[in-house]
Amino acid sequence: MLTRIITDGGSPRYKHQRILNALDAVVSLPALRSTMLLGNWHKWLRLDCPEPVIHYVTRIYKQWTTIAKDVPGFCADSGDVQKLEFLAPSIPEDRIQICRMIKGRLIFRNVNDPASRDMILRNILSLEGIITSLKTFNTNMNYLEIAMDILRRYVIEDGEKTQHHTLFQNLAAHWDHRKAVVEYKEGHFRRLAATHFKIAVVQLILFVLRHFPYLSNIQPLQDRRGVRALVAEVDDYFLFLLYTLASQLGFSTSKVRRGVNQSCRPSRPRKYVLSGYQRKWRGGKPPMRSFLDLETGSFLPTLLGTAKDKDTSLFVQADFITAFFGRISYSL
Structure with missing residues (x-):
């Protein structure tokens, strides 16, 4: 899938190095790994359009690091991702659903500090557009x-x-x-x-x-x-x-x-x-x-x-x- 290339200096690189770098950032967040779907990457690389792929994967990383911003000991799991992906905080019905899940402790259950939970909510509601994940990426690809x-x-x-x-x-x-x-x-x-x-x-x-x-x-x-x-x-x-x-x-x-x-x-x-x-x-x-x-x-x-x-x-x-x-x- 990612062809290994040895540079003149002897260090390994890959044909799709920029995609790999963007993907590495996303999978550094454990909660996002469960929807990786490695089998699909052969299809996506065949399209020869790395520019939009990198942009989308980078958006995933930026959104989820924004959610975690200023939250000491932030902890998310794959269930939290599944409940938030495809929601759009700018849409009133989705905002209500997100607030209900935070206040009802349906998501981020491992974050117990009330101030930290309030910060997570503010961070989520600050996001523009639809909340992305590797599942939304595969769907949209x-x-x-x-x-x-x-x-x-x-x-x-x-x-x-x-x-x-x-x-x-x-x-x-x-x-x-x-x-x-x-x-x-x-x-x-x-x-x-x-x-x-x-x-x-x-x-x-x-x-x-x-x-x-x-x-x-x-x-x-x-x-x-x-x-x-x-x-x-x-x-x-x-x-x-x-x-x-x-x-x-x-x-x-x-x-x-x-x-x-x-x-x-x-x-x-x-x-x-x-x-x-x-x-x-x-x-x-x-x-x-x-x-x-x-x-x-x-x-x-x-x-x-x-x-x-x-x-x-x-x-x-x-x-x-x-x-x-x-x-x-x-x-x-």
């Missing part, structure tokens, strides 16, 4: 994997593995920074005063995640068992839209250049079979109703302005982007 595989198949320049070691290095080598735009609605753009690579690549990823059932054979989850909402299959029109957006964002691989020159008719309007029940979603591949919310609303300007105290699909998607790519800002 399954979602990111969809986007990475689609980009590799339809956008990434082939045959450049030795030149550009990661998927994002490949994309950056074929990106024109002068095309500074932000998409605020499907096919509608505003000019930016300036841009940077992260703004462009995140918009490309958001497009893929808005339309992944039409760019692959992967379906959204069911809101209720037995209700199959749609048939996933690659649609040439959505491929054309992907190529068009990539070009407008400044990406110019050979696949994109060929794709924008292909004529394609718009697809027929799609009909969905929906359950009356909306499944709760806090990470990973979205259920159908959440997917439809994202299909119409998951654009960068909307996500940046999403309310952080509302449990919505857009809040979850915005936090997903922040967890993997960090904060994003731009000027019109």
Whole structure:
């Protein structure tokens, strides 16, 4: 999984050393180790996208060291992690649940000092976004994997593995920074005063995640068992839209250049079979109703302005982007 390399000086290093360093920090906290799931790392390393992986794993470490901050003798176990992961302190219902668990001694039972327990509560409530763990990481990597595989198949320049070691290095080598735009609605753009690579690549990823059932054979989850909402299959029109957006964002691989020159008719309007029940979603591949919310609303300007105290699909998607790519800002 982590190929060992001997440097000229004779000291061992690893092919994925930066990921290993970030992971070492997380597993130094014993409570987080139980959801390590080593078998999944072969899949994640295959994606060749270490940058978002490192950012997410670093967020796990920062959140849990924040929870422990200024608490002498802090002690957590895997049960504490399981009760807190996927909760968002900014959402009122989750804040109430967290307060109830602290005051009812349902979590951090080994911390007995009342002042220390109050400090833990303040630390948790100070966290931004959804509380992460190695379980939330694996759940969300399954979602990111969809986007990475689609980009590799339809956008990434082939045959450049030795030149550009990661998927994002490949994309950056074929990106024109002068095309500074932000998409605020499907096919509608505003000019930016300036841009940077992260703004462009995140918009490309958001497009893929808005339309992944039409760019692959992967379906959204069911809101209720037995209700199959749609048939996933690659649609040439959505491929054309992907190529068009990539070009407008400044990406110019050979696949994109060929794709924008292909004529394609718009697809027929799609009909969905929906359950009356909306499944709760806090990470990973979205259920159908959440997917439809994202299909119409998951654009960068909307996500940046999403309310952080509302449990919505857009809040979850915005936090997903922040967890993997960090904060994003731009000027019109």
